[in-house]
Amino acid sequence: MLAKRIQPMASQAKRLYVELMFQVMGRALQAVSEVDSEVQGEARVLPEGFLFEMMVMPEGSRLIVEHIGNGRFHYHGDSAPRPVDVSIKFKHLTHAFLVLSFQEKTSVAFANDRMLVDGDVSYAVRMTRVLNRLEAFILPKIIAERAVKEYPANLHLPEKLISAAQIYLKVATHFVQTVRA
Amino acid sequence: MSNTYYEFFCPVKVIAGKAALEHIPYELSALGAKRPMVVTDKGVRAAGLLDPVIAACEESGLEIVNIYDDVPPDSSTTVVRDIAAVYRKEKCDSIIAIGGGSAIDTGKAVNILVSEGGDDIAKYSGAGVLKRPLKPFLVVPTTAGTGSEVTSIAVITDEKKGVKLPFTSSYLLPNAAVIDPRMTLTLPPHITAATAMDAMTHAVESFTCMAKNPLSDAYATAAIKKVSRSLLQVMDNPKDSDGRLELAQASTMAGIAFSNSMVGLVHSLGHATGAICHLPHGLCMSLYLPYVLEYNLETIREPLSELLLHLEGPEVYAATPASRRAEASISALRKLRDALYKRCKLPRTLKETGKVTEDQLDQIAEMALDDGSIMFNPKEVTLKDARAVLQRAWA
Ligand SMILES: [Fe+2]
Numbered sequence: 001m002l003a004k005r006i007q008p009m010a011s012q013a014k015r016l017y018v019e020l021m022f023q024v025m026g027r028a029l030q031a032v033s034e035v036d037s038e039v040q041g042e043a044r045v046l047p048e049g050f051l052f053e054m055m056v057m058p059e060g061s062r063l064i065v066e067h068i069g070n071g072r073f074h075y076h077g078d079s080a081p082r083p084v085d086v087s088i089k090f091k092h093l094t095h096a097f098l099v100l101s102f103q104e105k106t107s108v109a110f111a112n113d114r115m116l117v118d119g120d121v122s123y124a125v126r127m128t129r130v131l132n133r134l135e136a137f138i139l140p141k142i143i144a145e146r147a148v149k150e151y152p153a154n155l156h157l158p159e160k161l162i163s164a165a166q167i168y169l170k171v172a173t174h175f176v177q178t179v180r181a
Numbered sequence: 182m183s184n185t186y187y188e189f190f191c192p193v194k195v196i197a198g199k200a201a202l203e204h205i206p207y208e209l210s211a212l213g214a215k216r217p218m219v220v221t222d223k224g225v226r227a228a229g230l231l232d233p234v235i236a237a238c239e240e241s242g243l244e245i246v247n248i249y250d251d252v253p254p255d256s257s258t259t260v261v262r263d264i265a266a267v268y269r270k271e272k273c274d275s276i277i278a279i280g281g282g283s284a285i286d287t288g289k290a291v292n293i294l295v296s297e298g299g300d301d302i303a304k305y306s307g308a309g310v311l312k313r314p315l316k317p318f319l320v321v322p323t324t325a326g327t328g329s330e331v332t333s334i335a336v337i338t339d340e341k342k343g344v345k346l347p348f349t350s351s352y353l354l355p356n357a358a359v360i361d362p363r364m365t366l367t368l369p370p371h372i373t374a375a376t377a378m379d380a381m382t383h384a385v386e387s388f389t390c391m392a393k394n395p396l397s398d399a400y401a402t403a404a405i406k407k408v409s410r411s412l413l414q415v416m417d418n419p420k421d422s423d424g425r426l427e428l429a430q431a432s433t434m435a436g437i438a439f440s441n442s443m444v445g446l447v448h449s450l451g452h453a454t455g456a457i458c459h460l461p462h463g464l465c466m467s468l469y470l471p472y473v474l475e476y477n478l479e480t481i482r483e484p485l486s487e488l489l490l491h492l493e494g495p496e497v498y499a500a501t502p503a504s505r506r507a508e509a510s511i512s513a514l515r516k517l518r519d520a521l522y523k524r525c526k527l528p529r530t531l532k533e534t535g536k537v538t539e540d541q542l543d544q545i546a547e548m549a550l551d552d553g554s555i556m557f558n559p560k561e562v563t564l565k566d567a568r569a570v571l572q573r574a575w576a
Contacts, residue, residue: 107391107556107557108391110391110392110556110557111390111391111392111442111443111556111557112186112187112188112392113186113187113188113392114186116308116309117308117553118307118308118309119307121347121552121553122551122552122553124553125550125551125552125553125555125556126551128556132561
């Protein structure tokens with residue numbers, strides 16, 4: 001399993017992995033919001049220009065997306081054009097790594113105090129649902145089931161998008177194997 | 182489970198039992214405070230609950246410098262600013278909040294302003310904004326339910342913007358919670374019932390939701406046992422001060438449990454219903470509890486089975502086959518609700534409240550989905566799921 005293979009990674013490698021996964025997720029968020037009506041429905045409620053951040057405390061990697069209206073997200077990379085509205089902060093690199101390498105479910109990480117929410121909680125709840133949906137999309141089912149509370153029954157995405165995202169994932173996995181060696 | 186991890190935190194000194202109020206002067210002086218201000222509401226004053234507190238302080242030569250008794254049921258930023266102004270003018274050096282959830286939340290918020298300075302409480306809203314301890318602060322709960330005396334959160338309405346501002350910081354916790362059975366002796370039956378069911382829900386949800394941990398479990402089960410044993414006794418004999426103390430302690434214990442392990446869908450639905458239909462929080466908790474447990478059933482079968490022991494006692498637990506215990510726990514809660522309905526008409530369905538219309542259910546479902554506590558519900562909840570639970574709770 002993925003989890004087993006990446007166990008002995010050093011902190012530098014964890015850092016690179018987390019950074020890469022943030023990039024994968026950022027791009028995938030933008031892509032999924034262009035095609036999936038459920039994600040769009042969730043996102044539409046967010047104000048236009050709403051900035052969402054995930055980051056590793058104290059000043060580690062980050063991922064920033066903006067709701068640009070109509071349920072669409074735009075990925076900003078790791079720098080925000082203005083102060084963010086909602087930030088999910090992992091308390092430590094190791095916690096981000098646990099979640100982003102799918103060893104700990106996002107909801108469990110919340111319950112376990114692995115991360116903090118800064119900003120409007122109702123928007124944070126909404127973004128967690130979007131992230132769950134995203135993880136279900138881009139991960140092979142077997143891994144996705146570990147990442148989200150329940151695997152959605154209704155995933156209708158163009159094959160192309162799924163495979164594109166899965167390519168990212170393969171890159172990430174491959175990367176993990178490489179740094180481990 | 183190598184990934185198991187939890188945090189547990191409760192630095193509040195609990196001062197509970199007979200003549201607990203008489204410990205207030207000592208506790209304040211131990212904190213170096215000499216000029217306390219009381220923050221409370223008109224109901225507390227009218228019920229004569231301030232008298233024993235004032236007497237206790239006077240007998241020890243401690244002067245209560247000011248009493249602000251005008252906290253509304255839904256406290257606002259304006260109220261907080263006004264109280265802080267009085268505090269400063271009277272050169273107070275500590276706060277005693279006496280009341281239910283609103284008075285306690287107001288006390289917490291006032292403490293932020295008078296400790297950190299300024300008039301704009303909104304500036305301190307959010308998580309982790311406060312970086313150092315605040316002024317000496319005691320809480321005397323007069324309802325047995327909210328558990329606010331041991332939670333590190335306060336919610337204050339910003340009237341101008343029409344939003345509720347949350348404040349979270351461990352510095353909001355009081356230095357001590359004073360639990361004296363005299364303070365809840367005169368609670369009317371329907372409030373006794375609703376607030377006790379709030380405590381029950383805190384305990385049941387913290388025991389069955391995602392952030393449960395061994396320490397909060399211990400507090401939760403003890404609270405469930407106390408409410409199960411004492412609530413109907415107190416309903417039948419309101420002056421039973423031992424029973425009152427049991428309920429008050431249960432409320433504090435349930436508060437410690439849920440502030441460490443959070444609550445779930447009962448609270449998400451309850452918060453939404455409270456906001457849309459203006460129903461009291463405890464009433465909503467009692468109403469939704471069995472329906473949500475039924476929804477979560479297959480995810481929480483194990484912990485819910487265990488709760489039967491604390492709800493019904495060892496005989497019933499032993500006599501119930503293991504495979505039926507989870508359902509039996511839900512039945513026990515339904516039985517308790519029926520008994521409360523008989524005694525004080527505490528509603529069991531949305532229809533029985535007379536204040537909710539069927540066409541509001543969609544709005545409640547949507548709002549519940551945005552509530553922070555839904556993240557800790559053990560089972561994922563979609564809009565459709567929330568609607569289905571509401572439909573079952575309708576009648
Ligand atoms: Fe509650």
